[in-house]
Amino acid sequence: MHEALADLHLLTLTPWKVIGLLGTLLFTARWFVQFYATKKHKKVVVPMSFWYLSVFGSVLTLAYFIWGKNDSVGIIQTAFPMLVSFYNVFAHLRARRHQETVEPGGPEET
Numbered sequence: 001m002h003e004a005l006a007d008l009h010l011l012t013l014t015p016w017k018v019i020g021l022l023g024t025l026l027f028t029a030r031w032f033v034q035f036y037a038t039k040k041h042k043k044v045v046v047p048m049s050f051w052y053l054s055v056f057g058s059v060l061t062l063a064y065f066i067w068g069k070n071d072s073v074g075i076i077q078t079a080f081p082m083l084v085s086f087y088n089v090f091a092h093l094r095a096r097r098h099q100e101t102v103e104p105g106g107p108e109e110t
Contacts, residue, residue: 001068016068023060026053027081051089058082 006013030053037045058081065074 014068016064019060020064020068023057023062023064025057027057027061030054030057048089048092051085051092054081054085055089058085 001015004012030050034046034050037047058078062078065071
């Protein structure tokens with residue numbers, strides 16, 4: 001995984017570096033998704049795809065920092081956002097399951 005796939009002028013691409021770059025790309029793409037959703041709805045919106053991109057991007061970036069680069073600073077700075085992203089995915093899914101439905105004749109009408 002550490003052998004060079006391509007050796008460009010100042011950049012050597014290894015499989016681990018490709019994984020790290022893909023993680024960074026996904027982690028960055030989430031902001032464009034959030035920007036589009038906010039612009040579309042004309043209010044601040046964080047769509048579920050934002051959290052999915054956060055999870056997958058941070059998992060790939062964390063894998064790069066653990067096995068590809070072995071960089072403790074990168075591990076620490078990536079692990080916390082990954083945990084927050086996982087929490088928000090589960091919180092979002094839990095909230096979808098427990099959405100309250102208001103039916104006619106309920107307590108709010110008495």
